Amino acid sequence: MTVSAPSVGDRAAVDFASLLSTRASRMNASAIREILKITQQPDVISFAGGLPAPELFPLEDVRRAADTVLTKYGPSALQYSTTEGHLPLREWIANRAGITPGHVQIVTGSQQGLDLLGKILINEGDVVLVEAPTYLGALQSFQPYGPQYVEVPTDEHGIDTDALEGVLRANQAKFLYAIPNFQNPTGRTLSLERRRRLLELTAQYGVLVLEDDPYGKLRFTGEELPNLYELGLEMVGGDPDRNHVIYSSSFSKTLVPGLRDAWVQAAKPIIEKLVQAKQGADLHTPTLNQMIIAELVEDVLPRQIKTVKQAYGVRARDMVARIREFLPAEVEHTTPEGGMFLWMTLPGEIDTQPLLAQAVERKVAFVPGSPFYALGGGHNTMRLSYSSATPTQIETGIRALGETIRAAME
Amino acid sequence: MTVSAPSVGDRAAVDFASLLSTRASRMNASAIREILKITQQPDVISFAGGLPAPELFPLEDVRRAADTVLTKYGPSALQYSTTEGHLPLREWIANRAGITPGHVQIVTGSQQGLDLLGKILINEGDVVLVEAPTYLGALQSFQPYGPQYVEVPTDEHGIDTDALEGVLRANQAKFLYAIPNFQNPTGRTLSLERRRRLLELTAQYGVLVLEDDPYGKLRFTGEELPNLYELGLEMVGGDPDRNHVIYSSSFSKTLVPGLRDAWVQAAKPIIEKLVQAKQGADLHTPTLNQMIIAELVEDVLPRQIKTVKQAYGVRARDMVARIREFLPAEVEHTTPEGGMFLWMTLPGEIDTQPLLAQAVERKVAFVPGSPFYALGGGHNTMRLSYSSATPTQIETGIRALGETIRAAME
Structure with a gap:
């Protein structure tokens, strides 16, 4: 094969899109990521993200562990390490x-x-x-x-x-x-x-x-x-x-x-x-980070699990109670026994994608359920996260969500 | 399509190999990784790895930076962050x-x-x-x-x-x-x-x-x-x-x-x-790590670059001098102006893969050059790293390498 080259003067802009792999064309910006951008207005109560509660992070334990492993392992804590892990x-x-x-x-x-x-x-x-x-x-x-x-x-x-x-x-x-x-x-x-x-x-x-x-x-x-x-x-x-x-x-x-x-x-x-x-993908997971985690698994991790699940339990029960209080009886919801999320199914005629815009106007946000279906569908579903919500946010947010849904049902 | 299921009692061992993707069959254990295992005997002087000199790591600066960012950013230093980076x-x-x-x-x-x-x-x-x-x-x-x-x-x-x-x-x-x-x-x-x-x-x-x-x-x-x-x-x-x-x-x-x-x-x-x-590959690079690096780029990085290049310059010149002193004149070598590696080309009849075993017997190791050729070849080449070698290691190691090569040439 001989490739013909245009003369140097002819040089056009590089057509990057035509050089991407077919694999790349299967990748898309995450629907959630785009949604989160909409919902990140400062006065909106967001149940959309899936963030662990930051106020429960063992910040001081991580600080101490970082210090400890830098002393214990010295430069090895900052050197290349094995692919399999620490x-x-x-x-x-x-x-x-x-x-x-x-x-x-x-x-x-x-x-x-x-x-x-x-x-x-x-x-x-x-x-x-x-x-x-x-x-x-x-x-x-x-x-x-x-x-x-x-x-x-x-x-x-x-x-x-x-x-x-x-x-x-x-x-x-x-x-x-x-x-x-x-x-x-x-x-x-x-x-x-x-x-x-x-x-x-x-x-x-x-x-x-x-x-x-x-x-x-x-x-x-x-x-x-x-x-x-x-x-x-x-x-x-x-x-x-x-x-x-x-x-x-x-x-x-x-x-x-x-x-x-x-x-x-x-x-x-x-x-x-x-x-x-x-x-081939990243040689190994950062050395220091693995050592920090290893330092925390014996004592801090069990204590942390207790703290987190106790807090999430309170928040989940609170959110479920507010859902029962403020949402139309037609709305179905799950009652989780753990984790960070619950799921709601609205009456069939409601599409939660346009509903989100109406909810954001009332200063509350959720994730529409449809992107979670590999083959589409679930247009009347939504995911709510309670993991990083305060009691006031839950009360105010679920009340506003109830108003949004009622308005849509009318 | 209908898949026939054997009865439960028939269950054989899972044939994992047959379930791997064709993509997986293109992956192999790194040749260097396998070589490094051989060369990691404690009394062998290894020029095989490509490790930055650990004694030059700014350990105390990293310790201080970790502490600083945990204070400055609080729990955000340990939370999920954006895919694009800090x-x-x-x-x-x-x-x-x-x-x-x-x-x-x-x-x-x-x-x-x-x-x-x-x-x-x-x-x-x-x-x-x-x-x-x-x-x-x-x-x-x-x-x-x-x-x-x-x-x-x-x-x-x-x-x-x-x-x-x-x-x-x-x-x-x-x-x-x-x-x-x-x-x-x-x-x-x-x-x-x-x-x-x-x-x-x-x-x-x-x-x-x-x-x-x-x-x-x-x-x-x-x-x-x-x-x-x-x-x-x-x-x-x-x-x-x-x-x-x-x-x-x-x-x-x-x-x-x-x-x-x-x-x-x-x-x-x-x-x-x-x-x-x-x-899709890892959501984002660890938050804390990016913040630590950002903390170091203004002051520590320029100082560190000076330290590292000065040290590597000394080591490179030292290794080149020892190569000229101890190696047969037939051996060609590069004279790097920076970085961590130099390259040697031996007389054509010498294959550096079997030579490595002979070198390890004489307590010195290198990486044979062949794996660096995408299409094979380079059997008489080798890579040496000077980045983490002491003057004594360079003198003793290059002398032993010279003996190994001379023995192979005879």
Whole structure:
């Protein structure tokens, strides 16, 4: 092939758009991100974001831990480190899960774990099963790799496992992406019976399960349930290399998000590929940050989990009470047992996208539910976050939301 | 399609390998990483790694900066932050480059910049032009996206621009990946005349230039040359949105690598897509780390650059002197003007891969040059790093290397 070159004088502006990959054309600005821009007016009460409560951050503990690790490790705390992650942190995670550090990969936030798993698993056109609705950020991570999404219906107990069987029979799926605890966006929790059934079914059909569990430790009511990962391990006699569940969790919701420390637990063939993928993606998660987290996991983390779940429990109950007080009876809502979110379903004729503008006029904001559906739909749904709201904001905000919805219903 | 399910009792071990993407099959454990494992015996003098000198890290400044930003920003230093990056840091970078913060994306180490640029630019089969040899880590970042590499020959002044013209004519390339300053692995620097010619040619053929410049500030001898990015900006009258050079640099080699803070400068259509790619890849670079770096750029960074380049200059001159003293005259070596590496070419009959084992027996290690060639070759080359070596290590190590090479030549 010979490429003809225009003369130097002819040089036109570079057409950057024509040089982008087809993969890039699958990427879009996050719908939520655009929504958050609208809602970030100073006098608007926003239930739209999903920010952990900053006033609960263990700021002084982080300060002390940073100081401690700089003394304890010296320049090593600031040097390049291994791709797999800081060994004491991986050991702590592995010990709690009954696995080895070789089954644990530290990642730069759960989001990186989702991206790298998408990268090593998804071929263009592969079927990925997702809950309807599901976490928008996961869709954003998987999307560049060109999956074909198939939705699994959900109800108040999470994934409908009867429906799942039909979906598995009708599709040769690569993996099922699930958030069993206090799901983002719905706040729902998958029942124990369904957890077992989901694992049996996926194992039978040779479909991996990607369990995303950022909120699992933040249960403020009800009984703790075993993770899919734990149940999957049980099913194969405790052998992590035969567990078909890949587990992702994070220190973002229990300690702080800004250090970007999370991890993936999986069978060695998955972890080994993940290490290679991560090496190409960012070499390793920042050394200092991993050491800070490792310094906090023994004492600060358990205390912090107690504080956070107690606070979120109060806020969730408060928001649910105000919803019952101020919202039309036709509005359905979930009652979360943990986590940061609840979900509302409005009468069918209301579209929550235009409703948002009306709500912002009344100085309250939420996230319309539609972007959480991989295949669209959910136009009459919305997500509310209570994690960083004060009692006054909850009262005033839900009252204003009630007025907005009533006006729209008329 | 209907998928047949075996009965529950039939369940076999999960065949993870068969579930991996074809993209995953393009990833491999880094050759260097495997080599480093061999060379990490405690009594071996290793010139193999590419670690910045840890004894020069501004440990106390980082400690103070961490403390300062936790006070100054409070919980915001530990909260989620914007994908684009910490604005004061982007402003500082933009001001120095004569561009706007909208042309700057903060990334989690240069490696992430390379990965995300590969992700948004490379379609499977796209021609990517690379120097021969080139930085191995870049190949690792691009590789999963399935590029077709075409090598551009280099000599002691870097990329041979006469040869480049032929390469551009013969291939419809997407971008040229170049490290003009103190290249990894060779330590060579692209001459000013060739910089201009390279830009003219690539602009003529509509080929982007990805300039990787982690070492640019670490010049210890000779005259500073303008970056390709700066020259590219000049060519289009200072309009960053018409510059066909994408620039990547890092604080890893000038401040510390363990915080993983680097950046990309490019035209807005590239940055906008990069933001979307980064959002899916890790949401944002750790907040605290960006704030720490921003705290250090005014006072500590210039002082640190002086310290580091002075030290590396001494080490480089020392190593070159010992090479001339202890190595056979047949061995060719580069004489770097900055950075961390030099490159040696041995007589053609010597293969540096088996030579490494013989060198390790004599308690010295290097990296064989072959993995740095995208298309193979360079069997008689090696990379040596002087950045973290003491005078004694340099004397003893180069003497042992000389003995190893002489023994192999006999």
